[in-house]
Amino acid sequence: xxxxxxxxxxxxxxxxxxxxxxxxxxxxxxxxxxxxxxxxxxxxxxxxxxxxxxxxxxxxxxxxxxxxxxxxxxxxxxxxxxxxxxxxxxxxxxxxxxxxxxxxxxxxxxxxx
Numbered sequence: 001x002x003x004x005x006x007x008x009x010x011x012x013x014x015x016x017x018x019x020x021x022x023x024x025x026x027x028x029x030x031x032x033x034x035x036x037x038x039x040x041x042x043x044x045x046x047x048x049x050x051x052x053x054x055x056x057x058x059x060x061x062x063x064x065x066x067x068x069x070x071x072x073x074x075x076x077x078x079x080x081x082x083x084x085x086x087x088x089x090x091x092x093x094x095x096x097x098x099x100x101x102x103x104x105x106x107x108x109x110x111x112x113x
Contacts, residue, residue: 024069037062 041058044050050058085092 034059034063037066 037059038055041050041055041062044058045052045055
């Protein structure tokens with residue numbers, strides 16, 4: 001039986017809750033470190049939700065889920081930021097550089113008159 005399913009069957013939603021916390025960690029809501037994840041997993045072992053042999057795999061899974069969630073959140077923030085900037089039509093660096101070049105060209109043309 002998979003680790004998540006077995007933990008869920010013993011203690012209700014505890015593994016789902018833990019995975020949810022891992023997602024929240026990835027979103028920056030929880031300040032999880034590897035030590036904190038290991039402490040949580042050891043608590044799960046103590047409560048009988050997982051075995052000691054499964055604990056290292058649980059730590060790996062939780063840290064991987066947290067990293068995936070964090071990467072997904074960063075991608076979403078980038079996407080939302082870009083769409084907002086595009087929507088409000090903020091000048092980008094390339095736009096400003098193009099305008100500077102045009103102004104410089106016009107100034108040169110005026111000097112020659």
